Amino acid sequence: MLRGLLLAASLPLWAQPPQPAPLRGGIEFQSGDVRALQGDPFANPGSLWVTRGAALWEQRRGESACASCHGKAETTMKGVAARYPKHDAALGRVVNLEQRINACVREKQKAPALDWESEPLLALTAYVAAQSNGTRVEIAIDGPAQSTYARGRELYFERQGQLNVACTHCHDGSWGRTLLVERISQGHPVDWPAYRLEWQSLGSLQRRLRACYFGVRAEMPPFGSPDLVALELYLAARARGLAPSVPGVRR
Amino acid sequence: MLGRIQVPPSVKKGEVFEVRVLVQHPMETGFRRDVNGATIPLNVVDRIACRIGGREVFSAELGTGIAANPYLVFTAVAETSGTVEVAWSDDRGERGVAKAELTVA
Numbered sequence: 001m002l003r004g005l006l007l008a009a010s011l012p013l014w015a016q017p018p019q020p021a022p023l024r025g026g027i028e029f030q031s032g033d034v035r036a037l038q039g040d041p042f043a044n045p046g047s048l049w050v051t052r053g054a055a056l057w058e059q060r061r062g063e064s065a066c067a068s069c070h071g072k073a074e075t076t077m078k079g080v081a082a083r084y085p086k087h088d089a090a091l092g093r094v095v096n097l098e099q100r101i102n103a104c105v106r107e108k109q110k111a112p113a114l115d116w117e118s119e120p121l122l123a124l125t126a127y128v129a130a131q132s133n134g135t136r137v138e139i140a141i142d143g144p145a146q147s148t149y150a151r152g153r154e155l156y157f158e159r160q161g162q163l164n165v166a167c168t169h170c171h172d173g174s175w176g177r178t179l180l181v182e183r184i185s186q187g188h189p190v191d192w193p194a195y196r197l198e199w200q201s202l203g204s205l206q207r208r209l210r211a212c213y214f215g216v217r218a219e220m221p222p223f224g225s226p227d228l229v230a231l232e233l234y235l236a237a238r239a240r241g242l243a244p245s246v247p248g249v250r251r
Numbered sequence: 252m253l254g255r256i257q258v259p260p261s262v263k264k265g266e267v268f269e270v271r272v273l274v275q276h277p278m279e280t281g282f283r284r285d286v287n288g289a290t291i292p293l294n295v296v297d298r299i300a301c302r303i304g305g306r307e308v309f310s311a312e313l314g315t316g317i318a319a320n321p322y323l324v325f326t327a328v329a330e331t332s333g334t335v336e337v338a339w340s341d342d343r344g345e346r347g348v349a350k351a352e353l354t355v356a
Contacts, residue, residue: 042257045320048275052253200278200319 020175020186025242029176029185030251034197038249046126046195046247049119049202053127056120062111066124069108077131079138082244085233087144094148096232098125098204099224116223122202126193129246137190137244139237148226152234155227161218167231182251188239189232191248202247205232252276252347256337261354265328270301270309272323272337274347280315294342296321303353304333329355 027038038044057066057073070076085096091103101124102113114121141149156167170179171187178184192205199207206228210220221227254274262268274296281293295317300310308327327335332355338348 042255042271043273043322045273045275045322048253048255048273048320051255052275197318 018172019238020172023188023239023242024175024186025188025190025239025245026185026250027191027245027248029183030249034249034251038191038245038247044195044247044249046193046202046249049123049126049193049195050130050247052119053123053125053130056124057127061105062109064109066104073127073131077128079132079135081129081246082132082135082137083139085148085229085236086140087148089144093226094145094229094233096205096229097129098206099229101125101128117204117207122193122204125204126202126247129193129244132244133246134243137236137239137242139233139240141233141237145233148230148233149237151227152230152232152237155231156234161213161216163216165216167212187235188242189235190239190242190244191246191250193246194248194250196250198251208250252339252341252345254337254339254347254349256335256349256351258335258351258353261356262329264330264355267326267328270325270327270335270337272299272301272321272349274299274321274323274339276320276341278313278315278317278319278321282315292342296339296341299323299337299339301325301327301335301337303327303329303335304331329353331355 027035030038041047054073059065066073081097084100085094086100087093088095088100088103090107095103098116098121101121105111106113114124159166167187170184175184175186189205192208193202194208195202196208206223209228209231210223213220252275254272257271259268276296277294278296279291279294281290283291285291293315295315296313298310298312299321301308309325311323313321333353334350335353336348336350338346340346
């Protein structure tokens, strides 16, 4: 483990630190009941948000509807979410899917930005992300995304909180083992936004990451903070090749 | 309110079939508080009923013990084809309805 950490710290930017093998999505660490719930398109409670997102897609907000520019999401949004977080040339930084949707809401629709974890933002994100089901995560970490990726990688290997552990200690070093009543996953961000039974609601990946910060008793970064986006980018790059299944269901 | 209902596309006369209902609802217990410490008032789906061709075949009064976004599965029998309609109302007086067509072969 120590050797793995030193290796990661001394790696050049373009090289990937050691990864869990084989790659396994978060749903594989859930119980049979949760897996069945996620796999059932009728009973999956997260799919209610996808249905709502489909309606919002067509609905006018401010000056236009999403569909006015993007047309049918089934074709235009296919595989898009699997490439996020991504560097946005217009905004000049790496943004996640929620931020990209909100940039459209502000700039193109001329409407007030949607709040983090609000129903419309979750619904739209889930709807757009669901169009990438069955595609593979494909993240660019070269070019302008490089520095954000480096920051995300740094955060991933940094010890945090009163428990003084880093993401890597659980998700690279101990995945598959049991923590209290949970099986520790490899920490891949596919299937998000997901319905977490504990929350009794759909929630964004950032909400889940903040829950991890809370778990190790560290200060939770605010929603949309550059650090959380950088961490999202590192996690997504780490999950390259996995196929999303949005909306996920987690305990 | 958003909800959905699922029945088999076609059943035999007198056959027992499954009706599945999923309703999007927070099911507030009345015991929770918001970030400012104020009580979030009780708001649950207090009654949900299913009718096939206008005849009530199932009804339930849900309480605070039911999780958010209630998912109900029950069985029914139909003699003739018709619309299966599930309707619910919550403590705030909001109503919702979901319908599905049932063919009895």
